[in-house]
Amino acid sequence: MIEILTSAELDRARVTGALVGDILQTLKARTTVGTDLLDIDRWARELIADAGAQSCYVDYAPSFGRGPFGHHVCTSVNDGVLHGLPHRYRLADGDLLTLDIAVLQDGIAADSAISFVVGDTRPPGSVALIEATERALAAGIAAAGPGVRLGDVSHAIGTVLTAAGYPVNTEFGGHGIGSTMHQDPHVPNTGRPGRGYRLRPGLLLALEPWVMADTDELVTDDDGWTLRSATGCRTAHSEHTVAITEDGVEVLTLPSA
Template identity: 80%
Template sequence: MIEILNPAELERARGAGALVADILQTLTSRSTVGTNLLDIDRWAQEMIVRAGAQSCYVDYAPSFGRGPFGHYICTAVNDAVLHGLPHDYALADGDLLTLDLAVIHDGIAADSAISVIVGESRPAESVAMIDATERALSAGIAAAGPGARIGDVSHAIGSVLSEAGYPINTEFGGHGIGSTMHQDPHVSNTGRPGRGYRLRPGLLLALEPWVMADTAELVTDADGWTLRSATGCRTAHSEHTIAITDDGAEILTLRQPIA
């Protein structure tokens, strides 16, 4: 299913995106050395409930997971990259933490992810990986606009990731989003320009470049959810929900700089 939002629905999508951005900003600032992943999940629950929103994850039970997910946010650390199931783990200095959050507010879903380094350490490999996913995300957003095709967006993302030297996994990528979290079209993190669905004003997309340092192969944890790099290398993941408008692409989950 591909949904095209009308102006009233788009305004509600802006509210959902702002909420996701605010929650992620708050959780990022609270995620310091010693913070437990279960506390992050609890804080996410409190903020979602307080806002009158609904989690997209608690009852999430796709065919590839051991569902339902049962938590309010994905917390992936170091070699974990997608669907990180919160568990009893205290963050350490230098950990690479990815927070991935999706909620429905006023009937519209928004989805965003951010990777950060915890504490004072700044491992060069982790810094480079985060930077590459953020640059790829920016390139994908720049390529998205009315009349562009999904392949144009995928090609823009993949070009940045490939030039940075990272293998690209095509099992999981971006997606359409609207009244539900996951919709068509699929947005691979690499592709051929000029191919695929033509973008229209009112379409929402969640773009999410992610990489693993030296492999494109994933393995699944015993928890049935957390996806890790097959080699144990570090990973990074960046995501925004955007709206296609008459003028281009509007980022709905843009976080405000911390003063």
């Protein structure tokens, strides 16, 4: 299903998006060396509840996971890149952490992810990985707009990632979003320009470039959820929910302050 939001629904999406952006920044600010992943999940649960919103992940049970997910935020560490299931683990100096959160408020969902290095140590290549996904996300956003083909957005993202020297996996990518977290259309992180669905005002997309340093192959943990690089290399992931408007594109998941 491809859902097109009304102007009133888009106003509600702006509120949800700002909430998601604020929660992610709060979680990042609280996370230090020694922070337990389960504490991050607890903080996310409390922040979502305090806002009168609902997590999109607690009851999430897609065909590819061992559901339901049962937690409020994805916490992927180092070689973990997607759907990291929170567990008892205290973060070490230099760990590369990805936080991915999706929230439903007033009937509209928003989804965003950030990657960052914990502590003061900067292991080789980690910052470059993160920055590549951030640049790719910015390129995808810049390419989007009314009348643009979806392939143009995917091509913009993939061009940045491949130019930085990273293989691109197309099993998982961005997606439509609205009254539910995951909708059509699928947004691969590489593609052919001029092809695919033509973007329309009122469409929400979660754009999410992610990469692994030296492979495009994923493996799944025994928990049935956490996806890791097959070689054990480090990974990074950046994501924003954006709205296609009459005039262009609007990023909804920026923090409010």
